[in-house]
Amino acid sequence: MKSPICVTNICVTNRKHTASFSIVGLMLAIAPLWLMLATANVSAHAQTYNLLYSFGSQPGDPTDPRYSGIIAQGRDGYLYSTANDNWTDGLGTAFKMSPSGALTVLHRFSGPDGLSPVGGLTLGTDGNFYGTTTAGGTYSLGTIFRMTPAGTVTTLYSFKGQADGLDPEAPPIQVFDGSFYGTTADASSTSGFGSVYRITSSGQFTVLHTFSGTDGANPYAPLVQGLDTGLYGTTRFGGSHGGGTIFRVTTLGEYQVLFNFDGTDGSNPIAPLVRAADGNLYGVTQQGGSENGGAVFRITPAGSLTVLHNVNGNDEGLNQVRGLMQATDGNFYGTNDIGAASGWGVLFRMTPAGTFSVLHDFDLGSGASPQVTLLQHTNGVFYGTTAVGGGPDQGTFYSFNVGLGRFVRFLPEIGYVGNTIQILGQGFTGTSAVSFNGISAAFTVVVSDTYLTAIVPPGATQGTITVKIPTGTVSSNRPFVDQSADIFLRIIPTPTTVAQGDLLTYAFPVWNLGPYDADYEVLMTQVPAGTTFDYIRISGTPGLGTCTTPPYQGTGQIVCHENASMAPNTTWTVRLTVKVTAPSGTLITENAAVTEDPPDPNLANNTATVSTTVQ
Numbered sequence: 001m002k003s004p005i006c007v008t009n010i011c012v013t014n015r016k017h018t019a020s021f022s023i024v025g026l027m028l029a030i031a032p033l034w035l036m037l038a039t040a041n042v043s044a045h046a047q048t049y050n051l052l053y054s055f056g057s058q059p060g061d062p063t064d065p066r067y068s069g070i071i072a073q074g075r076d077g078y079l080y081s082t083a084n085d086n087w088t089d090g091l092g093t094a095f096k097m098s099p100s101g102a103l104t105v106l107h108r109f110s111g112p113d114g115l116s117p118v119g120g121l122t123l124g125t126d127g128n129f130y131g132t133t134t135a136g137g138t139y140s141l142g143t144i145f146r147m148t149p150a151g152t153v154t155t156l157y158s159f160k161g162q163a164d165g166l167d168p169e170a171p172p173i174q175v176f177d178g179s180f181y182g183t184t185a186d187a188s189s190t191s192g193f194g195s196v197y198r199i200t201s202s203g204q205f206t207v208l209h210t211f212s213g214t215d216g217a218n219p220y221a222p223l224v225q226g227l228d229t230g231l232y233g234t235t236r237f238g239g240s241h242g243g244g245t246i247f248r249v250t251t252l253g254e255y256q257v258l259f260n261f262d263g264t265d266g267s268n269p270i271a272p273l274v275r276a277a278d279g280n281l282y283g284v285t286q287q288g289g290s291e292n293g294g295a296v297f298r299i300t301p302a303g304s305l306t307v308l309h310n311v312n313g314n315d316e317g318l319n320q321v322r323g324l325m326q327a328t329d330g331n332f333y334g335t336n337d338i339g340a341a342s343g344w345g346v347l348f349r350m351t352p353a354g355t356f357s358v359l360h361d362f363d364l365g366s367g368a369s370p371q372v373t374l375l376q377h378t379n380g381v382f383y384g385t386t387a388v389g390g391g392p393d394q395g396t397f398y399s400f401n402v403g404l405g406r407f408v409r410f411l412p413e414i415g416y417v418g419n420t421i422q423i424l425g426q427g428f429t430g431t432s433a434v435s436f437n438g439i440s441a442a443f444t445v446v447v448s449d450t451y452l453t454a455i456v457p458p459g460a461t462q463g464t465i466t467v468k469i470p471t472g473t474v475s476s477n478r479p480f481v482d483q484s485a486d487i488f489l490r491i492i493p494t495p496t497t498v499a500q501g502d503l504l505t506y507a508f509p510v511w512n513l514g515p516y517d518a519d520y521e522v523l524m525t526q527v528p529a530g531t532t533f534d535y536i537r538i539s540g541t542p543g544l545g546t547c548t549t550p551p552y553q554g555t556g557q558i559v560c561h562e563n564a565s566m567a568p569n570t571t572w573t574v575r576l577t578v579k580v581t582a583p584s585g586t587l588i589t590e591n592a593a594v595t596e597d598p599p600d601p602n603l604a605n606n607t608a609t610v611s612t613t614v615q
Contacts, residue, residue, distance in 0.1 A: 047359050049347075051366045052101030053397040054390030055083065060105055062093035063394035065385035067321050068170045068222065068272075069372035070120025072129060073409065074149055075451040077426055079375065079383055080106075080129055082117035087394040092117040092133065094147055097397055099377055106151030111136045113153055114143040119171040119222075120372070121147070122180070125412055125422060126201060130156075130180055132168035141166035144182070144199055156203040159184065163207050165195035170222035170272070172199060173231075176414040177251055177599050181208075181231055183219040193217035193238060196231075196249050208253040213238045215257050216245035221272035221323070223249075225413050226301050227279045228519060229483055229597055232258075234269040234283065243267035243288065246281075246299055250520045250597040254561065258303035263288045265307050266295030272323040272373075273299075274332075277478065278352070282308075282332060284320040293318040296332075296350060308354030313339060316358060317346040322373040324350070325382070328404050328477050333382060335362075335370040344368035344389070347400060360400065364389045367396035376477070378425045380404040407477045408467050416484045416601040419456045423467060423476075428452050430470040436480055437463025456482070461515075484601045485518035485568070487511065489594045491610040498580050498588075499615050503534060505577045506610070510594050514568030518596045521562040523574050525592035527555045530582030530614070536560075539573050547574070586614045 055063045062083030071081045078096040085092050092109040094117065109115055114133030121129040129147045137143035137158035144157040159166045165184030172182030184195045193211035196219070211217050217238030223231040230248045239245035243261035246269070261267045266285030273281040281299050289295035293313030299305040311318060317336030324332040330352065337345045340361050345368065347360040362368050368389035374382045382400040390396035408425040415421055423434070426449055434443040434454040443454040452467070465476040492507040508525065512518040527533045532553045538545050538560065545563050550556040560574045582588060589611045600606055 047403075048401045049360050049366070050399045050401070051390065051396055052399055053097065053103055054392060054394070055396060056087060056390070056392035056394030058103075060108075061088075061103070061394070062095050062105065063087035064387055065372060065395050065397075066118055066387045067270075067371040068119050068220075069385055070122065070171055070222070071372065071375040071383060071385070072121045072123045073375065073377055073424055074123060074129070075127055075422075075424065075447055076149065077378075077424075077450040078104075079377065080123070080149075081120045081372075081385070082131060083385075083395070084116055084118050087392075091115055094121070094129075094131070094151065094153070096149075097383075099379060099381065099383070099399075101397065101399075103397070107147060107153050109133060109136065109153075113137070113155055114145060119169060122171045122173055123411070124174050124180075124201065125178070130174070131171040132182065134167050134169060142168050142184075144168065144172065144180075144205075146201065156201075157199055157205045161187065163195070163210060164197065164205065165207075165210075169220045172197075173223050173225065174412065175225045175231065175251065176229055176412055178412075179251070181223050181251070183221070183223065183233060185218050185220045194219050194235070196223070196233070196255075198251065208251075209249055209255045211235065211238065215239070215255065216247055220270045224273050224275050224281070226275055226281065227481060227483070228301055229414060230301070230519075232273050232275075232281055232301075234271070234273060236268050236270045236286075241267075244269045244285070246273070246283075246303075246305070248301070251599075252520055252522055252595065252597055254520050254597075259299060259305050261285065261288065265289070265305060266297060271320055274324050274326060276326050276332075276352070277330065282324050282326070284311075284324060284334065286320055294320040296324070296354070296356070298352075309350060309356045311336065311356075315340055315346075316348065316356065319345075321371050325374045325376060327376050327382070327402075328380065328407050329402075333374050335374065335384065337369045337371050337387070342368075345370055347374075347384075359402075362386065362389070364393065366390070367398050374400070376404070378407055378409055380406055406474050408465060408474050410465055410476055410480065414481050414483055415456050416482055417456050417458050417460065421454050421456060421465070421480070423452050423454060423465065424450065425467065425474060426450050427469045427471055427474075428467070431467055432470075433468040435466050436460035456480075483516050485516045485566075485596065486513040486602045486605070487518050487521065487566075487594055487596050487600050488513055488605045489523075489592060489608045491590055491592055491608045493590070493610055493612050496612070497615055498612060500580055500583055502580050503577055504531065504580055504588070504612065505575055506590055508574045508576070508592055508594075508608075510562075510566075510572045510574075512566040512568050512570055516568065518566040520597040521566065521572060522595045523560040523562075523592060524557070524594070525576065525590065526557050527576075527578055528588050528590045529555075530586050530588045531555075531578035531580050533558075534577040534579050536574065536576050539575070545572070545574075553579070580614060582614050584614050588612045588614065
């Protein structure tokens with residue numbers, strides 16, 4: 001019989017031959033970022049559960065894989081993740097598993113390199129894996145790390161528990177700009193409610209947002225990138241009603257609460273969102289809803305939420321601590337980690353319209369209490385872990401097959417013409433063609449069977465990636481997206497001739513040259529030397545914007561944010577007026593730069609400079 005364990009709010013109540021997780025204390029399992037396209041009818045196929053491995057069967061095994069435990073498919077086709085090791089030494093282990101169930105231990109954490117890696121792993125475009133530990137590191141408050149496929153771990157950042165937060169429960173995700181974005185769940189010196197951060201692959205760390213409670217609190221979930229390139233997430237607590245929130249944040253730190261849970265529509269969402277094929281976001285709440293067993297919902301990027309199903313807490317299970325996965329048949333699959341017939345949780349399917357079906361009841365012998373979001377491997381089969389059960393009762397690794405076929409997955413999520421796109425799958429030996437929405441692309445098979453790269457061809461905007469292999473053609477599980485917008489900045493001074501004591505106005509017109517909308521533009525400039533600040537105004541797109549400026553007659557930096565999307569061929573203009581203080585003969589030089597989200601693929605026209613001589 002195991003001893004009671006509570007780590008980072010996850011409590012295991014131990015009984016003879018059993019273990020169950022407390023509803024209040026559980027944390028979510030992360031939803032993967034993959035969009036799926038409907039290709040098959042699940043009901044036409046048999047559904048097969050297979051116990052592939054019982055953790056703890058061999059000395060040194062990982063044990064107790066729990067929330068969030070993200071499973072990542074590597075370039076080699078293996079499945080990579082981490083475990084907490086509560087049933088053994090509690091230090092934590094990173095491992096890989098073959099699709100047939102062969103385990104390889106990659107790294108054992110020791111403290112200085114982190115402890116308790118509950119989050120799982122994210123595959124980066126460099127072929128390495130990125131994750132977090134909730135404890136350990138320089139300050140014993142958690143780390144962000146990079147791990148090679150061979151298991152070499154490098155600590156990129158140690159949390160200090162200050163404005164950066166602490167206790168990162170989920171791995172960071174990599175987005176279109178190449179950086180990684182994640183959340184911390186717990187206290188910081190400035191708020192006590194967690195944070196959103198950015199970190200580069202070299203370890204440069206930036207806090208993007210610190211939660212205040214009213215805008216959300218304690219984000220246990222990882223972020224997910226939307227089709228608009230915004231980053232979406234959930235907080236377990238906080239918001240208008242204290243029941244948690246759904247939020248959007250950009251890579252520039254622009255933050256917006258999209259929805260506040262009040263209990264009737266669910267509460268306490270600790271599971272992440274998943275971006276679906278229709279461009280909307282789907283998720284679950286741990287509690288609330290009409291049955292108080294949690295709710296399954298859909299939310300649009302604009303914040304309109306619809307409850308699709310209220311979990312009954314009986315045969316459907318309860319305690320939804322992991323996210324949904326949209327498979328290649330278009331349906332959503334997930335698990336509830338306790339309850340139902342056996343008391344050990346269920347694996348379920350839900351249609352996009354909300355029809356809910358239990359497919360499997362977990363049991364202690366073959367795996368119990370599944371807390372980790374399912375992964376659909378490119379072989380079509382689902383994979384997951386359980387926190388307890390199996391031979392030694394220390395957790396399991398399992399597969400679930402509903403008869404879906406092979407497909408290909410690609411990264412990064414969003415790219416531009418000329419970018420290199422990485423494609424994962426199998427059977428690539430002898431590949432004869434790769435296309436983006438029907439347009440042929442140059443490609444290279446890097447690993448003979450499981451990994452290739454292709455160059456985005458001119459004319460490819462949005463559509464399916466297909467790979468022609470000797471046995472047929474396989475398609476991507478989501479559409480490729482090119483959301484690029486070329487923004488162009490100029491500086492126009494008025495008047496062109498000034499004297500000491502005159503007012504000088506700089507117009508900064510920002511044009512969107514297309515082909516897509518430009519979002520969250522930021523203009524950065526300053527009061528030029530030899531002048532003082534007078535006033536500023538904005539015109540152009542409907543969103544207009546806001547600026548931070550020096551005080552009247554002061555000097556310093558000016559940052560202006562555009563608060564709406566710019567359609568192609570529209571203009572957003574900031575006008576800065578300054579008073580000339582420099583004497584005759586002085587050269588006054590003004591510089592400015594503009595950025596957007598997603599980043600501009602053509603940076604050559606994103607900066608401007610103009611000089612004016614005082615007469």
